[in-house]
Amino acid sequence: MKKTIVLFFAFQLLVMWTISCARHGQDGLRIVEGYWGHLTDLEQTTASPMYLAHLEKGQTYKICMGQNISKKYPGIEEEIKASINIWAAYLGREIPVEFSYADLPQATADDNNHDLMDTYYARCPKGIHLVFGESPFDDASVGMTFTSYSYIPQNGPRKITQFKRALFLRLPATSSEEDDVRVTWKSLNQTLGKTFTAAEILELMKKRDQTAYLPGDHELLTLTTLVHEFGHVWGLCDQYALDGDETNCDGKYATLDGSKHILLHDEAIMARASWAPELYLSNDDIEGIRKLGARDLFVHNWPTKDAFNQIAISPIVPANNISFAQISQVKREMNRVKLRMVISTLTPVRIKVRFYEKNYESWLEMNDTVYQSAVSLKPLNLEIDLGRPYNIQKVEVSFVAFQGQEVLGEPVVITRSLE
């Protein structure tokens, strides 16, 4: 008797607006505690390369993708290798990754995850572990990994006989009716303007001193999303409440509160991804993968926990001024403009807003908003009364970090059109 089951693990960009377990502190929405967690399904299934944690030493992980995706995002293969191996690094493991390319159709807005995965598997070589590409999601997800597997029921965990796994990024410029989620992906090469090998990305991530964020409209970084999704492929769960306050964390291997909600850890890659500016794993992510590697289920022939716990972890070197700033929404209602932003700083910050007036061909400067201490606000809502029906074409917001009288670093300037 064989059965097939499908599991989905999505990363939802809009989660920051819908977190239900979060607490409101004096700085606005601030999530104060939370810890790593492992997926429930790990204990329900037998060892299989469906999960990266089960890969044996020397075993190569095989990925298939379309030639078009490789061209579209220069350096994506190196990012994928690094996204798998940054988790491995803290376990003293190294996973060789091999890519094959198939003539795959470019996804369109009419496609769906399942048919795409099946088409990929039909055109890719036999024996692959994952197909990578883009897909239009019918919810607010920006990245997703899912697996379909066949198994023989038995006493104890399900014996996996066959599996397929896909990891998809949201197809740019597609959005569902209810959720206004459109994305433009930027690879690390495209963001930082130079090429990187997987070894260089790993080195950069291990140093834990680099941040990068994209101020452009709907722009997201492929790397952090890949690291989050491959975290799932390793066996880690989401550290945010899923739809209906659900969690995909195993209560025995996660920190849940009394009502079985996962507690949220704001800084973890498994709590956020695309909008995280940090190009490294948080302490909590590292603890989560190490707890995973220490479980009997996953020891295989790799270094033991006593050995990998000796591997040094570089202390985090925080960005010295604005660690993150983004405008997520601009709305005009009569004479009022509503701005919704996300901001995180380590120092006091001054927010300057100005509007470009089309008829007068000049800028209207607004009063500054000043925070006298570090802030972490998501969202930060600003409502500005223009006083009269100006013909506003665009809004420019500058975030200026300061300490005492001194301005720190370059201001972060973000512009949005307002038609």
Ligand SMILES: [Zn+2]
């Ligand atoms: Zn996720």
